[in-house]
Amino acid sequence: MQAEPVQPPIRASAVIRNIKQLVTVAQQPIEGASGALQVLNNAALAVYHGRIVWIGPDNEAEPLFLSTRQDGITIVDAQGAVVTPGFVDSHTHLVFAGQRAEEFHLRRAGVSYAELLAQGKGILTTVEATRKADAETLLALAQRRLHLMRDHGTTTVEIKSGYGLDRINEEACLHIINNLKALEERTSSSVPQQVRVVPTFLAAHVLPPEYRERRADYLDLVVEELLPSFVGLAHFCDVFCEAEAFTVEECRRILRRARDLGYRLKIHADQLSPSGGARLAAELGATSADHLDHASDEDLKALRDAGVVATLLPGCSYTLRSPYPSARRLLDLGLTVALATDCNPGTSYCENMQMMIGLAMAEMDMSLEEALTAATINGAKALALEEEIGSIEIGKRCELALWQLEDYREIGYHFGVNLVQSTLTLL
Numbered sequence: 001m002q003a004e005p006v007q008p009p010i011r012a013s014a015v016i017r018n019i020k021q022l023v024t025v026a027q028q029p030i031e032g033a034s035g036a037l038q039v040l041n042n043a044a045l046a047v048y049h050g051r052i053v054w055i056g057p058d059n060e061a062e063p064l065f066l067s068t069r070q071d072g073i074t075i076v077d078a079q080g081a082v083v084t085p086g087f088v089d090s091h092t093h094l095v096f097a098g099q100r101a102e103e104f105h106l107r108r109a110g111v112s113y114a115e116l117l118a119q120g121k122g123i124l125t126t127v128e129a130t131r132k133a134d135a136e137t138l139l140a141l142a143q144r145r146l147h148l149m150r151d152h153g154t155t156t157v158e159i160k161s162g163y164g165l166d167r168i169n170e171e172a173c174l175h176i177i178n179n180l181k182a183l184e185e186r187t188s189s190s191v192p193q194q195v196r197v198v199p200t201f202l203a204a205h206v207l208p209p210e211y212r213e214r215r216a217d218y219l220d221l222v223v224e225e226l227l228p229s230f231v232g233l234a235h236f237c238d239v240f241c242e243a244e245a246f247t248v249e250e251c252r253r254i255l256r257r258a259r260d261l262g263y264r265l266k267i268h269a270d271q272l273s274p275s276g277g278a279r280l281a282a283e284l285g286a287t288s289a290d291h292l293d294h295a296s297d298e299d300l301k302a303l304r305d306a307g308v309v310a311t312l313l314p315g316c317s318y319t320l321r322s323p324y325p326s327a328r329r330l331l332d333l334g335l336t337v338a339l340a341t342d343c344n345p346g347t348s349y350c351e352n353m354q355m356m357i358g359l360a361m362a363e364m365d366m367s368l369e370e371a372l373t374a375a376t377i378n379g380a381k382a383l384a385l386e387e388e389i390g391s392i393e394i395g396k397r398c399e400l401a402l403w404q405l406e407d408y409r410e411i412g413y414h415f416g417v418n419l420v421q422s423t424l425t426l427l
């Protein structure tokens, strides 16, 4: 009689071995892991059809997966890397042409961002350059930025339109974002470093110049025509709620319509002044409210009570030389805080989430553990993707950053260089 073949208890398509430190950022305790980030030393993990099915000590991976015959199993040697979830950059404006270095230097000479906006510069300078560029150029520029992000550890990026501001150009920008998404999904599996792309429609970024004398017509265009015809091209609808951009009432009208059409909501809130954006985000049940430099304690409590993620964008304070919002204040009030780059040509030209973590630790009173949480699982919450990504846990997608470090606590301490060696996305 022939002996029954020993069946492996867990089926795997890939096993990642030889991980010096696995920083899981798990929301549920993991056996053998410790600390706020649930860190496991000398670890391995197994993946089946892109989902994590096992996490444990490296020496247990051998008997579980490697000595039992499983056809087609891929072994990835992490070569002693520190491994974290890939960054989730939940707020970016990657699709644009041109640059605004001149304004950057003008601001250093004392001209404010709001003054530039009021003079028809700022965002409108980029709208002009973006409208002039062809789709191929815009795609190539955005793809280059996306790959820079990936090289610095980001595996999910939200990308907003908002530099087109008319039917043709907004639609073109949304198509470019969706083309980037498709290109990433199709990337060859021999280089498994895809970036997940989440598209956002931001027609209410600033009033386009041709509508200066007919503001109501632009709002009608957005609400009655663009929002309904772009369903399916964007997951989120965002607005810039600010004196120089759109009022609370205008934003409410746009976002209500968007919500009725099935978009999730985001708001650029209280960035340059107390604009009422945070309150509106709470009222409408937005997924996130972003910036929040001028939000009051009452505004923040309203966000917390409504379960809205507070996304802080330290690159803006760095670029605009404005005071950094205190993340400590938000954390002490009990908010869920995310960090993002806000990569854009005006207020934060930076693709690197490691830089945001460094700034948040140096200037916003965040611990490394809080900043890493904000850049991964809380970024996922800001995109309503926390069931899928943002931490290394059973059932989640395998989207990782591999770091050339002895210890994850070198993040933020060793600064100014890229510490990420690669990202890894197993499908």
Ligand SMILES: N=CN[C@@H](CCC(=O)O)C(=O)O
Binding pocket: 093, 122, 123, 126, 240, 268, 271, 316, 342, 344, 345, 346, 347, 348
């Ligand atoms: N504040 C509005 N939008 C961007 C800036 C865009 C720009 O200046 O081009 C932001 O998030 O900071």
Ligand SMILES: [Zn+2]
Binding pocket: 091, 092, 093, 268, 342, 344
């Ligand atoms: Zn923004």
